Each structure stands twice: as structure tokens, then as C-alpha cells.
Amino acid sequence: MFSGFSLFPTQASTLAPEIDNLYLGVILITAFFAIVVVVCVTYFAIKYRDHTGDKIGAPITGSVPLELGWSLIPFVIAIGIFVWASIVFFHIVRAPDQTLEIYSTGKRWMWRFQHIDGQREINELHVPVGRAVRVVFTSEDVLHDLFIPAFRVKADAVPGRYSAIWFEPTRVGEYHLFCAEYCGTRHSGMIGTVYVMEAADYQAWASGGGATAGGTLVQRGEGLFTQLACVTCHLPDGTGRGPSLAGVYGSQVTLESGETVTADESYLRESILMSQAKTVKGYEHIMPTFQGLINEDGVAALIEYIKSLQAGGNRVASAQ
Ligand code: CUA
Numbered sequence: 001m002f003s004g005f006s007l008f009p010t011q012a013s014t015l016a017p018e019i020d021n022l023y024l025g026v027i028l029i030t031a032f033f034a035i036v037v038v039v040c041v042t043y044f045a046i047k048y049r050d051h052t053g054d055k056i057g058a059p060i061t062g063s064v065p066l067e068l069g070w071s072l073i074p075f076v077i078a079i080g081i082f083v084w085a086s087i088v089f090f091h092i093v094r095a096p097d098q099t100l101e102i103y104s105t106g107k108r109w110m111w112r113f114q115h116i117d118g119q120r121e122i123n124e125l126h127v128p129v130g131r132a133v134r135v136v137f138t139s140e141d142v143l144h145d146l147f148i149p150a151f152r153v154k155a156d157a158v159p160g161r162y163s164a165i166w167f168e169p170t171r172v173g174e175y176h177l178f179c180a181e182y183c184g185t186r187h188s189g190m191i192g193t194v195y196v197m198e199a200a201d202y203q204a205w206a207s208g209g210g211a212t213a214g215g216t217l218v219q220r221g222e223g224l225f226t227q228l229a230c231v232t233c234h235l236p237d238g239t240g241r242g243p244s245l246a247g248v249y250g251s252q253v254t255l256e257s258g259e260t261v262t263a264d265e266s267y268l269r270e271s272i273l274m275s276q277a278k279t280v281k282g283y284e285h286i287m288p289t290f291q292g293l294i295n296e297d298g299v300a301a302l303i304e305y306i307k308s309l310q311a312g313g314n315r316v317a318s319a320q
Contacts, residue, residue, distance in 0.1 A: 123192030221305025
């Protein structure tokens with residue numbers, strides 16, 4: 001009768017056991033104290049019941065050891081849970097340095113994915129087993145939420161900014177992919193499948209089936225860079241009207257205001273779509289906005305291209 005019934009989804013990423021253990025730990029601690037309280041209440045209620053009905057309980061004025069005990073023990077337990085949960089939290093939010101980047105866009109009512117090698121897919125996500133994968137995503141319309149229960153990862157897709165999740169799949173197989181934020185009539189249909197493949201199968205998949213017809217993400221980005229005339233201002237040697245983009249990704253950029261920001265994906269995205277938001281120190285406020293001229297997939301391609309530009313103007317292969 002309960003065949004196929006499971007309380008938890010399969011554990012298919014390195015994060016999954018960590019999150020489940022924390023959850024189980026909190027449940028066990030809570031259950032332990034709930035049981036102790038119920039047993040004590042029941043036991044004392046029976047043991048000290050008043051047969052005659054006319055006795056009055058002894059006045060209790062307090063007990064220092066008891067009060068210290070019921071303050072300190074829960075304090076230590078609560079701090080213990082806090083520290084444990086914080087460690088797990090940092091593992092969830094901090095992706096390892098070397099990750100396979102995949103770009104995604106949520107829109108009513110589908111998830112689009114773009115791989116570095118050029119493969120594009122809708123409501124399907126192919127990833128290799130045993131490799132840390134980072135999905136950078138945004139929304140083209142309303143709030144969505146990318147949720148892969150088997151990996152225990154979930155984050156909102158917010159229009160106008162990037163979110164990211166990372167996971168390292170541990171088991172080959174097919175897993176559910178959901179939108180976990182009500183986004184309109186067909187929200188329940190905004191679902192898909194994650195295919196975790198052997199590394200070699202993934203390589204074959206990523207480079208096969210006409211994947212390279214539109215070029216890799218970097219090549220598409222390079223095309224857009226020329227097509228949108230970015231290339232006329234952002235000269236590689238820094239003599240153009242805009243700053244050189246060589247080696248900019250991941251670097252610290254000083255703004256006009258004197259403020260310093262890290263040039264991550266969100267910064268690059270904002271600088272393309274809302275070019276007036278931040279101006280690099282020493283440059284003029286002249287870059288036009290590319291809002292409406294380029295879609296999210298194009299922005300992802302441009303960012304991947306910018307990432308591939310290293311200091312000195314050389315291109316490096318983005319393959320890791
Ligand atoms: Cu998209 Cu719910």
C-alpha cells in the first residue's frame with residue numbers, strides 16, 4: 001500500500017544529506033522534549049492527584065538551579081542549532097570556485113536554459129554527475145522560483161536581477177524541476193526534468209545535436225558585442241570611450257562616486273541594461289541603455305563573452 005511512498009525526495013546532490021540531517025536533527029530534538037514534557041505531565045498528574053479534593057498545593061517560591069537549568073540548556077541547544085544551520089546555509093549560498101555555469105530565464109510559463117557550449121533547452125536541464133553546477137537565472141516577467149527538490153535547492157527568479165543556485169549531483173537519473181512561486185494561470189505547468197548524466201555522456205550531449213549551430217555562448221556574445229556596437233567604445237586596450245572589459249569580470253571596479261563594487265554577473269547585467277545606474281570612475285555618462293534591444297539570453301551570452309576576456313585583451317577558452 002505504501003510502495004513508492006516516501007516522505008523525502010531522493011537525495012541526489014551533495015547538499016541534500018546536509019539539509020536532511022539538519023531537518024531531522026531539529027525534529028528529533030523537538031520530539032525528545034515534547035515527549036519528556038507529555039510523559040512528566042501525565043506521570044505527575046497521576047502520582048500527585050488529590051483523592052479527597054480538599055488539599056491545597058504547597059507554595060513554591062523558586063529554585064535557582066532549576067531556573068538556571070531551564071534557561072541554560074535550551075540556550076546551548078538553540079545556539080547549537082544556529083551554528084549547525086549557519087554552516088549548512090553557507091554551503092548552500094557559497095558555490096565552489098570552479099563551477100559549470102548554466103544560464104536560465106524563467107518566463108510565463110517555462111524555464112529556458114543555456115549551456116556554455118551553446119546548447120539551449122526548455123523545461124529540461126542536462127547536467128553532469130559529480131561536478132559542481134551553478135545556475136544563474138532571472139525572470140523575464142513576474143516572480144518565479146526555481147526548485148529542484150532532489151538537490152534541495154530553491155531560489156526566486158526576480159525580474160531585473162540575477163539569482164543563483166549551485167549543486168553537485170551525486171546520482172545519475174531524472175529529477176523533477178518546478179516553479180515554486182505562483183505566477184499565474186499555468187504556474188502548475190511550469191515544470192520540467194533535470195537529467196543527471198555521466199560526465200562523458202554530458203560532454204557528448206553538450207557538443208552534439210546541432211548544439212554548435214548558433215555557436216557557443218561566448219561566440220554568440222562576441223557576435224552581439226559587435227552587432228550592438230559595444231566594440232566601438234570598449235576597446236581592449238582601454239583607450240576607448242568606455243572602459244576596457246578585459247579582465248573586468250570578478251575585479252573591483254571604482255565608480256564615479258568613489259564607491260567600489262565587484263564586477264559580478266549582476267553588475268555586468270545592470271551595466272548593460274541600466275547603463276546609467278553606475279559609471280566607472282574616469283569615464284563619461286554616455287553609454288545608452290540596451291533595455292529592450294536585447295533579451296535575457298543575449299545578456300547571458302554577452303556576460304559569458306566578457307568573462308572570457310582576460311587582461312591584455314586575450315581570449316581564453318571558457319571550457320574548464
Ligand atoms: Cu513560474 Cu510559478
